[in-house]
Amino acid sequence: xxxxxPSPPDENPCLSCGACCTRYRVSFHWTETTLGxxxxxxxxxxxxxxxxxxxxxxxxxxxxxxxxxxxxRCVALVGEIGCSIGCAIHSVRPSPxxxxxxxxxxxxxxDRCDASRIAFGLPPLGPPPTPSDSENDTQAGVPAxxxxxxxx
Ligand code: SF4
Numbered sequence: 001x002x003x004x005x006p007s008p009p010d011e012n013p014c015l016s017c018g019a020c021c022t023r024y025r026v027s028f029h030w031t032e033t034t035l036g037x038x039x040x041x042x043x044x045x046x047x048x049x050x051x052x053x054x055x056x057x058x059x060x061x062x063x064x065x066x067x068x069x070x071x072x073r074c075v076a077l078v079g080e081i082g083c084s085i086g087c088a089i090h091s092v093r094p095s096p097x098x099x100x101x102x103x104x105x106x107x108x109x110x111d112r113c114d115a116s117r118i119a120f121g122l123p124p125l126g127p128p129p130t131p132s133d134s135e136n137d138t139q140a141g142v143p144a145x146x147x148x149x150x151x152x
Pocket of ligand 1: 026088
């Protein structure tokens with residue numbers, strides 16, 4: 001699948017991707033779900049993953065429904081991969097999702113982000129432009145492209 005509707009440069013590229021939510025099992029301790037409200041891990045009454053959107057995969061672990069078997073797509077993913085997409089439970093999403101950085105979000109690539117995008121025909125994300133990139137682009141008359149990898 002190709003990205004027919006690329007994001008404006010300033011927009012979060014995850015909002016037009018979603019590929020990682022269809023590639024990896026998302027599993028976590030059951031206390032992250034609403035069953036664990038007040039038990040541990042998260043504040044009592046705080047954000048918990050709706051347990052009905054999860055399934056047990058072991059005595060202490062749950063997985064987001066749709067991510068424990070193929071074809072894989074998280075039940076909370078809403079929209080079209082590579083176009084317009086979002087997480088229906090973004091504010092209460094589980095820790096594996098919170099801790100999964102997109103490539104270059106923390107200043108370094110994430111191979112699993114890159115692999116997810118490539119599987120859908122999307123280019124890996126690149127590092128943000130540097131001032132020298134802007135100078136070079138201005139000199140060359142080419143606009144900066146912060147969402148494309150500069151070394152390929
Ligand atoms: S919970 Fe949200 S962020 Fe996590 S895999 Fe599902 S759709 Fe993606």
